[in-house]
Amino acid sequence: MNSMISNLFSRYQLTHMLILALLLVVVLPLSMDIFRLNLVGKYLTYSFVAIGLVLCWGYGGILSLGQGVFFGLGGYCMAMFLKLEASTPEATAIQSTPGIPDFMDWNQLTELPWFWQPFHSFGFTLLAIIAVPAIFALIVAVAMFKRRVGGVYFAIITQAVAAILTILIIGQQGFTGGVNGITDLRTLHGWDIRTDSAKYVLYFVCVALLFGCLFAAKYVINSKLGRLLVAMREREDRVRFSGYDVSAFKIFIFCLAAVFSAIGGAMFTLQVGFMSPSFVGIVPSIEMVIFCAVGGRLSVLGAVYGALLVNFAKTTFSESFPELWLFAMGALFIGVVMAFPNGLAGVWSSQVEPRIKALFNKPGRTTPAATNSTSAPAATPAESFNPEEPSHARG
Amino acid sequence: MFADYTSSELLSIFAMQGFAGLILFSVFVLMALGLAIIFGQMGVINMAHGEFMILGAYMTYLTSHVFENYLPASIYGMYFFIAMVIAFFAAGALGALVEWAMIRHLYKRPLDTLLATWGLSLILQQLYRTIFGTREVGVTLPDWLMGSYALSDSIEVPINGLFVMALTVVVTVGVWLMMQKSRLGKQTRAVVQNRPMAAAVGINTAKVDRLTFALGCGIAGIAGSAFTMIGSTGPTSGQLYIVDTFLVVVFGGASSLLGTVASAFTISQAQSTMEFFLSGSMAKVLTLLVVVGILMLRPQGLFSLKMRK
DSSP: OHHHHHHHSOHHHHHHHHHHHHIIIIIHHHHSOHHHHHHHHHHHHHHHHHHHHIIIIIITOOOOSOHHHHHHHHHHHHHHHHHHHHOOTTTTTTSSSTTSOHHHHHTTOOSOOGGGGGGGOHHHHHHHHHHHHHHHHHHHHHHHHTTTOOHHHHHHHHHHHHHHHHHHHHHOHHHHOGGGOBOOOOEETTEETTSHHHHHHHHHHHHHHHHHHHHHHHHHHHSHHHHHHHHHHHOHHHHHHTTOOHHHHHHHHHHHHHHHHHHHHHHHHHHHSOBOGGGTSHHHHHHHHHHHHHHOTTOHHHHHHHHHHHHHHHHHHHHHOHHHHHHHHHHHHHHHHHHOTTHHHHHIIIIIHHHHHHHHTOOSOOOTTTTTSOSOSSOOHHHHSOTTSOOOOOO | OOTTSOHHHHHHHHHHHHHHHHHHHHHHHHHHHHHIIIIIIHOOOOTTHHHHHHHHHHHHHHHHHHHHHHSOGGGGGGHHHHHHHHHHHHHHHHHHHHHHHTGGGOTTOHHHHHHHHHHHHHHHHHHHHHHHOSSOBOOOOOGGGOSEEESSSSOEEEHHHHHHHHHHHHHHHHHHHHHHHSHHHHHHHHHHHOHHHHHHTTOOHHHHHHHHHHHHHHHHHHHHHHHHHHSOBOTTHHHHHHHHHHHHHHHHOTTOHHHHHHHHHHHHHHHHHHHHHSOHHHHHHHHHHHHHHHHHHOTTOSSOOOOOO
16 A cells, blocks of 8 residues: 555655644634634635646646536435435424425426435435436546537537526526525534534534545546546647547546546535536636635645635625625636636746745755646656646647 | 428418528627637636626617717617727727636636636626616617518518628628638637647737637627627626527537537527427427437537637
């Protein structure tokens, strides 16, 4: 096991992982009250999406503007289970039809729709959180990538999918809770998720899952698949001519990103206590892209920091200067794209790190973009060219 | 769903909804024309296109305000034509500025243009909110645009709708002629087809890029101007249309103006006809779903140029 890890990650990368782990597991829980820590947990759920985007956008060159869809699907699956548990016949005795969720009663529904039925089971719910977004992503990806649609067309189609799902959720309020979403979630198997102790537990579960996703993402990036993704991003035709089935790799990475987002969505529902279409649509989806871009589109750890920082900034700014926030957000989009295409991770590895090294005067290890490189001592072909300006979209 | 209506009622429903669809079609076409030029010809995704449109709408609002308060009432009826010219040049000038400051650095990174222009759209929205307030503003229509024209007992067509449609036809024909006949149009097409060769024969490709982008934004300004005729304008009105418009352009086949017009017609008619029988949101969901479905089967869109890549 130990040797496997050291094969996968250099000591250097492990150090970065450990720093993040220390920050999330020790420093933040000790220095913050539960309200703030719960907020951090909420921000961390976005970093699941950002990690997925690093894989499919940063490495694969597939920009999806519809990751909110998968975040939402995961979140809604979880919310449906919790809502059913909260709507026991005893708790909803005052409704004209007891035993169904309150918003269904308000919309004159008299029985539970068929697609809500299986969500009585927790096992099914856990399966659905992974399977529903994955199958949905599979359908979209197969349809698009098998026909070699990519680049900006894919971005626009995913954006349209996000728009469709939002309108559908809002329009069908009897089945989905409409614009308010599914609210008033209380217990998970009788365990009250609104108490402080539950929030602590959920926060640590979230961090654990996050590290699971981080390791999975690192594993993919350092595997042969990761190299192929970079090669496809740069010269898709040459990879195809070399005999690889390009679309299969794209489909896989898109589905993996969708599953990460869905896990994030489910944890979001648990920690925040509701799910609504305002986390599904076009605007949240594109904001999730900016979390990833700020952190660095080629760095999974950067994505986590990006999601945390942008959301902290958003909360702080929009509390005190709501007008300035949109200006700042807009400037952030433009600035990151024009000046720092590799985000914070890029700035770190090109500016900060060399200085730290000079300070300690450690010999060796001066490759730029070291945060992203594998443990191999020499740069592999995929990384030997400058990842500074990935030329993703073609076609 | 047709059983509750008599056949003559159905006819007038289809006629009225068809006409409502035609107005939606006009707005789609005007917005999509600018996008088709920018996206289809240059390959640049301009997510701030809706905000350029709204700039045109606000310019029209300001012009009407000036005419209403500072100029004699007799010439108020003329304000729209002047407003349209102002809207075109204001949006075009902003477009040229944006191209110079931002877009030209990103031509090799189309996905990044998308993010950067999204940022621009956020800034513009907040700017409009700061200047014009969050409330939607509307213009007073001049007398000659008021009222409606009765075709039969049950079918009436509003005159402002007719005017917007006529305007759409004029602008579309104008853009088409310009792309086919004018010097800039020919240069644009040359640059799109083969940039190095176009540069080799002496076309200033950077200048053509800037003018094309400015032109696309200018047409969005005109679209905004026309938009004030049929609805009120708020800081976020542009965003409501941007996804639809992109779908219109992609559905039509990105580099074909004819395709853009045809797909705008299909989408708007489908939506407004279904709106009568279903709820508005379901009509929209179904329309978008069908469009996305067709795009999955035929990614190049309805009309596509046969071109070697």
